[in-house]
Amino acid sequence: MKEIEELLAEQPFFKGMDPRWIAFFAGCAGNVRFDAGEYIFREGGEANRFLLIRHGRVALETHVPQRGPVTIYTIGKNDVVGWSWLFPPYRWTFDARALELVRAIGFDAACVRKKCEEDPALGYVLLMRLVPVISSRLQATRLQLLDVYGTARGPRAGASA
Amino acid sequence: MVPVPFVVRRVRRETHDTATLDLAPANGDGFTFRPGQFNMLYAFGIGEVPISISGDAQRPLPVAHTVRAVGAVSTAIRTVRPGAMVGVRGPFGTAWPVEAAERMDVVIVAGGIGLAPLRPVLYHLLAFRERYGRVALLYGARTPQDLLFRRELEQWRGRFDLHVGVTVDAPVSGWIGDVGVVTTLIPHAPFDPQDALALVCGPEVMMRFTVAELRKRGVPAERIVLSLERNMKCAIGLCGHCQFGPHFVCRQGPVFRYPEVEPLLTVKEV
Numbered sequence: 001m002k003e004i005e006e007l008l009a010e011q012p013f014f015k016g017m018d019p020r021w022i023a024f025f026a027g028c029a030g031n032v033r034f035d036a037g038e039y040i041f042r043e044g045g046e047a048n049r050f051l052l053i054r055h056g057r058v059a060l061e062t063h064v065p066q067r068g069p070v071t072i073y074t075i076g077k078n079d080v081v082g083w084s085w086l087f088p089p090y091r092w093t094f095d096a097r098a099l100e101l102v103r104a105i106g107f108d109a110a111c112v113r114k115k116c117e118e119d120p121a122l123g124y125v126l127l128m129r130l131v132p133v134i135s136s137r138l139q140a141t142r143l144q145l146l147d148v149y150g151t152a153r154g155p156r157a158g159a160s161a
Numbered sequence: 162m163v164p165v166p167f168v169v170r171r172v173r174r175e176t177h178d179t180a181t182l183d184l185a186p187a188n189g190d191g192f193t194f195r196p197g198q199f200n201m202l203y204a205f206g207i208g209e210v211p212i213s214i215s216g217d218a219q220r221p222l223p224v225a226h227t228v229r230a231v232g233a234v235s236t237a238i239r240t241v242r243p244g245a246m247v248g249v250r251g252p253f254g255t256a257w258p259v260e261a262a263e264r265m266d267v268v269i270v271a272g273g274i275g276l277a278p279l280r281p282v283l284y285h286l287l288a289f290r291e292r293y294g295r296v297a298l299l300y301g302a303r304t305p306q307d308l309l310f311r312r313e314l315e316q317w318r319g320r321f322d323l324h325v326g327v328t329v330d331a332p333v334s335g336w337i338g339d340v341g342v343v344t345t346l347i348p349h350a351p352f353d354p355q356d357a358l359a360l361v362c363g364p365e366v367m368m369r370f371t372v373a374e375l376r377k378r379g380v381p382a383e384r385i386v387l388s389l390e391r392n393m394k395c396a397i398g399l400c401g402h403c404q405f406g407p408h409f410v411c412r413q414g415p416v417f418r419y420p421e422v423e424p425l426l427t428v429k430e431v
């Protein structure tokens with residue numbers, strides 16, 4: 001079985017990162033797996049870890065009265081799950097549910113936060129990797145809200161599609 | 162150029178507002194087209210609209226068009242019955258550069274009805290599969306009920322030589338596929354950005370975001386090809402209705418390399 005440091009170095013999220021920093025993260029990381037249908041975390045629950053998916057897909061869901069759980073977004077291989085662990089109140093704002101067998105690297109949030117506080121350079125390195133993920137997810141959400149494919153029920157924005 | 166009468170042979174319901182019509186020349190003539198080209202379809206007494214050909218260029222008859230009802234003319238065409246007549250002028254416009262893509266990876270990114278003008282490309286790539294590297298189809302729609310060509314999508318998904326990613330903006334219960342805009346499929350799709358040709362069709366805003374994501378992945382600008390489907394009237398470069406900066410979409414388009422239209426892509430309908 002591969003060492004966790006090796007697994008991290010293979011992840012696009014850690015690509016090109018100084019091995020010294022990777023070793024820091026590896027100290028807080030371990031392999032985790034979830035069966036299809038299993039909740040990885042629940043809205044309002046304590047955000048005590050984050051994941052890097054190695055295999056499988058995860059649905060981010062929220063509960064809508066009268067409609068039940070609604071999937072907002074799905075993510076898969078090499079994606080990061082969750083950033084609510086990074087800042088108070090450390091509570092998840094969505095449910096995350098495995099859509100199929102998920103293998104991931106799980107990071108202990110308290111451990112990562114402690115290391116970042118002790119060494120702000122590490123915190124900076126982490127943020128520089130995490131902010132583009134957050135930013136591209138925000139972009140995608142904006143596009144999703146625009147309802148660009150607009151059918152008869154919605155505005156027709158753009159070309160023939 | 163006057164419309165030629167074509168008989169509606171078959172109508173297939175694709176979604177609540179979209180249907181695919183199979184048309185054949187009433188006089189028994191032949192018909193040929195290249196993937197990406199469109200016809201002007203005339204609903205007698207109502208009007209004429211440009212509609213891409215969505216069928217297989219290797220077997221062009223009957224001629225398939227996938228029409229979404231958005232206004233008077235497209236609704237009239239979408240609701241025709243087998244046996245009815247439709248006027249056809251065409252084919253018009255530039256084609257997807259399927260020959261230029263040979264020996265390269267091909268990534269097709271389609272949004273909504275934008276899959277219709279790209280389906281002929283898929284037929285071509287699959288007919289000459291050995292000439293191409295990896296082929297990926299990334300398709301986004303509003304909801305699972307808005308997906309076009311569902312049966313074919315499922316068949317294509319089952320192939321080992323084709324990667325098919327499908328995502329919807331708003332799922333319904335029971336949907337276990339991806340949720341999110343089509344651009345989210347780009348980062349992990351299996352193609353070599355340095356050696357791939359990207360063919361994109363969908364609403365303009367979706368194409369803008371798609372180009373940005375493809376560029377981020379490392380696809381050179383000149384390897385990104387778009388179909389711009391601005392409104393048209395004459396389709397033969399006379400009326401200026403389709404003018405898009407220096408281009409007449411009906412003559413120089415609808416298929417353009419991205420650098421040709423980059424400065425214009427943010428310009429609103431003229």
Ligand SMILES: Cc1cc2nc3c(=O)[nH]c(=O)nc-3n(C[C@H](O)[C@H](O)[C@H](O)COP(=O)(O)OP(=O)(O)OC[C@H]3O[C@@H](n4cnc5c(N)ncnc54)[C@H](O)[C@@H]3O)c2cc1C
Nearest residue numbers: 158159160210211212213228229232233234235390391392
């Ligand atoms: C080259 C080309 C290929 C096309 N291929 C297809 C196709 O394969 N299938 C298909 O369903 N449609 C396609 N279209 C779009 C189609 O031509 C229009 O939907 C149609 O012209 C609308 O006419 P209408 O009289 O039904 O609606 P209108 O009353 O003219 O318009 C209804 C609404 O749709 C908007 N609209 C009309 N045309 C367009 C357009 N081109 N882009 C964005 N918004 C538009 C109008 O602004 C209005 O809000 C294509 C357009 C072009 C230029």
Ligand code: FES
Nearest residue numbers: 394396400401411
């Ligand atoms: S539609 Fe008339 S010039 Fe293009």
